[in-house]
Amino acid sequence: MTTASTDRAASAMHPADRHDLIRVRGARENNLKDVDVEIPKRRLTVFTGVSGSGKSSLVFDTIAAESQRMINETYSAFVQGFMPSLARPDVDVLDGLTTAILVDQERMGANARSTVGTVTDANAMLRILFSRLGRPHLGSPQAFSFNIPTVRGSGSISVDRGDGKSVTAEFSQLGGMCPRCEGMGTVSDIDVTQLYDDRKSLAAGALTVPGYNVDGWMVRIFSESGFLDPGKPIRDYTETELHDFLHKEPTKVRLQSMNMTYEGLIPKIQKSFLSKDRDAMQPHIRAFVERAVTFTPCPECGGTRLNEGARSSKIRGLSIADACAMQISDLAEWVRGIDEPSVAPLLASLGQILDSFVEIGLGYLALERPSGTLSGGEAQRTKMIRHLGSSLTDVTYVFDEPTVGLHPHDIQRMNRLLVQLRDKGNTVLVVEHKPEAIAIADHVVDLGPGAGSAGGEVVFEGTVDGLRGSGTLTGRHLDDRARLKTSTRTATGALEVRGANENNLRDVDVDIPLGVLTVVTGVAGSGKSSLIHGSVAGREGVVSIDQGAIRGSRRSNPATYTGLLEPIRKAFAKANGVKPALFSANSEGACPNCNGAGVVYTDLGPMASVASTCEVCEGRRFDASVLDYRLGGRDISQVLEMPVAEAEAFFGAGEARLPAAHAILQRLVDVGLGYVAVGQPLTTLSGGERQRLKLASHMGEQGQVYVLDEPTTGLHLADVEQLLGLLDRLVDSGRSVIVIEHHQAVMAHADWIIDLGPGAGHDGGRVVFEGTPADLVAARSTLTGQHLADYVGA
Incomplete structure (x- = not known):
């Protein structure tokens, strides 16, 4: 049916029927090819298709994104100024949207103050409970918070806001923070031998900390402060010089007519490195931190993060630290055993949250578990906790592979929860691959037929039985069953x-x-x-490929992430007799108009910034002069636009034969990423694609x-x-x-x-x-x- 005829049919619908559908017309986000689809409301719809077929582009980047953008627009321009800017998805019509709640696989922020308890309100309820029933009585709930210091007066502190990220909050009462570790639960010890080579002077490059270059500002402050002799080997420092070098308190110094702050190396490193999320660090910086810093449980609080007062107050023989350390399934039983009418509503709410953990298959966790250590599947199920007891109806819940990390035994439990959300009168949209999860769908939307440029189309809509007989790739494999090996290898x-x-x-x-x-x-x-x-x-x-997320900006792509771009740049430079830096869109070869981004962003204040293709380079990201240089008949932008499979053939033979690049591309093909463009931004890759990119990168290790x-x-x-x-x-x-x-x-x-x-x-x-x-x-x-x-x- 053509779009025009579909629209005529839609306009002929009874108005009540139209309100029972989410209508999408002309969706073009990422690889979607003018997709038209109608999704029934208050039903469970599963989106299927190979990785990269466009499922997430349709569900998350189009439907959910527009719902959230429209909700944000209901706020005043002043409030919107404090909210993230969301661009309108590339789609002609989106009709019948309801409030979308995303429950995705994005790991929770690794804020050191964020735990399973703080992101689910369980900790807040426990603090209130102990402030009412704990003996000795300590007063307010803040006395049991490891995020609030034990200081009278007013001030501010960075605390977890409930999603693993932090905000600054005011405090004016006694808190429960351990004074030794400041509520972190661990203390750090820095190995100074990893910070500098004591045989060298500052001028000779003694410092081995990332970013501390001899001619950089960090080292110049040390060298020109007047406290140290830049030409003197560190091993020859006097006791005073060594103290000033390593531990001196912040002190104003005058450098080149400017007032600067001098501070000892160790406190400077603690502020610049140890206060940051290690998972978000660049690999070489993270390697430095892991090499130079050791973290051990705080000897004063035993890793509980709480001061002695908070640990001393108990209910039925347990402190709040003991409660947070318990397995949640056991904690739920303990809470049920408290019979105190004065806090009955609180006990009921806390019990409901803890029972939800058990119901969703996370009863084995403890509330003290740092949220940043949860796997993608655990993080997604933890996010579900706050929605299971919700009284909201007619909401659109969007899930990204909720069965990730689940044993087959647990998938049925997850299915029951999804059906439960639907039966409350909500629309449930699920991106899934598992046949057991697809089986419960009221409606299926299958995208394909392939991935990347070969996908982006709806190849089937209908029931699960209809999918099974549709002949699509998903339909043909829906009932696949593996056979046991007839013979197995012998261990060496x-x-x-x-x-x-x-x-x-x-x-x-x-x-x-x-x-x-x-x-x-x-x-x-x-x-x-x-x-x-x-x-x-x-x-x-041992080469370990874990589930850690691949971090990268719009400028990061498979070529930069795997190291593929380096041999390609050198090959272009050698073939044309110019510098390799010309063939990097992040360096000398960048288009001067968009600085190598390929797009130009227009800031509209509180409204969403508008991204438009750069008129000068037409999205190619490079200066026009760079595109005059060729390798095998192609310029650098054409190489980055190639699908991996095409690039693998291109660099495997002929004039452009490049063994170093070919080996990397072969690994990308091996993990099933042959359809992905070499220069495709990492931000547009699905979770599965990023995982396989990581696998391909590690396969090159010896x-x-x-x-x-x-x-x-x-x-x-x-x-x-x-x-x-x-x-x-x-x-x-x-x-x-x-x-x-x-x-x-x-x-x-x-x-x-x-x-x-x-x-x-x-x-x-x-x-x-x-x-x-x-x-x-x-x-x-x-x-x-x-x-x-x-x-x-x-």
Whole structure:
């Protein structure tokens, strides 16, 4: 049906019918090709398709983004000035929108003051509870807050605002902060040998801290302060000079007619490095911090973050620190055991939050757990907590693969929660790959037919049964079932793990076979990551590819992230007899009008900034003179526009043959990213695409053991087979591969399975099975064995 005829049909609808639909016309965000779709309200709609087909572009970047933008516009211009600017999605018509609540996989900010308890209001309720019932009585709830210092008077402090980020808050009462660690729970010790080479002078480049260059301002303040001799080796400093160099309090000094602040190296590093989110640091800075700084539990508060007073007040023998350290499922039972009518409403609300954790499969967590340590799946389910008890109806809930990180046993529980939200009268939109989650859909929208430029179209709309018989890629693979291996590889050795007790592990002893594909399984919270990342990942020769997010701006792309751009720039420079810097849009080759961004942003104050394609470079990002230089008949912008698969062929033979670039591109093809453009901004890649980009980057490292954490995240059913082929090639090349995984197809393909459990939290932490997949299925002695047996039809 054409767009015009569709619109005529829509206009002929009864008005009540039109209000029961979210209508999208002409959606063009990212790779979407004028997509038209109608989504029923108060139903559960699942969006399917291969990674990169346009699911997130339609659901998150179009529908949810416009809903949030329109809500923001209801506020005054003054208020909007304090809110993030949201551009209007590239779409012709969006009709029937309701308030959208996003529950995505974005990890919570790693603010050191943010915990599971602070982001869900559980901590706030506990503080009120202890302020009412705790003995000895301390007064206000603030006396139990590790974010408020034990100081009378007024002032301000940075505290968690509930999503892992911080805001500045005023305080005027006694707080519960431990004075030694300032509520952080840890104290840091800096290894000064990692800060400087004491054989050298400042002028000779003694400082080894990132950014402290000899001719930079940081070093010049030290050298020209008058406190130190810049030509004197640090090992020859007097006691006073060494103190001034390392520990001097902030002091005003005069440098080149300017007033500057001189401060000792150690407090300067503490302020500039240790106060920042380590996950957001550039790799070389993070490596420096990990090398130079050690963090240990605070000796005064024992890591609880609270002062002695807060720890002394108790209810039924437990302090608030004890309560926050408990497994949430146990804490819920403890709260139910408190019989005090005066706080009955508070107990009911707190109990509801804690029960929601258990209901959603996170009962194994503790409220003291730092929010930045949660996996993407755990973060997403934690965000769900605040919505489960909500009385709101006619809201649009948007979920991004809510089954990520869930064992097959837990997926049914998640399905019940999604249906529960729908049955309250809400519209539920879910981006998913798992057949078990697709099965509960009232309506399915399948995008494709391929990924990237080969996708961006709606190839099917209808019921799950209709999808199954549609002939689309998703439909053909919906009922895929793996077969158990008829033969498995023989181990060439073993990695010994002895007495592993990190988190919930119970002195685990296990031999992880080498030379084979080992899959580590178990329900969420059973101890899989604790075992592998805690006892294996840090060893020599082990390459660990975890679920940490790839951070990058619009200027970051696969070429910059993988190091591919460097050999390409050098090849262009050599072929044309010019400098490599010309072929970087972030350096000398940048278009002067847009500074290499490809777009020009117009600031409209409180309204959303408008981004328009640069008229000078037409979005190519480079100065026109740079595009006169060629390699193999292509200019640098044309190379960056190539899909990875095309670039792999381009640099693999002929005039442009470049082995260093070809090797990187081959790895990108191997992980299924052949359709992604070499210069495509990282900000436009889906979560699954970013994960595989990370995998491809690490594959170039010279390791003998590869550790992968849920590599099927974001993968379509049809792509799992390609991933298994990649894992086989790694093993066949002589490497050992260890995979933490919930996908049954990966389990069935393993040579060896290590199953942890039997449950989560303190109900887990033990090895409950070791052996081949066939033996696991035959025994059916664990939850994993039972679900794998059902999956393979045994």
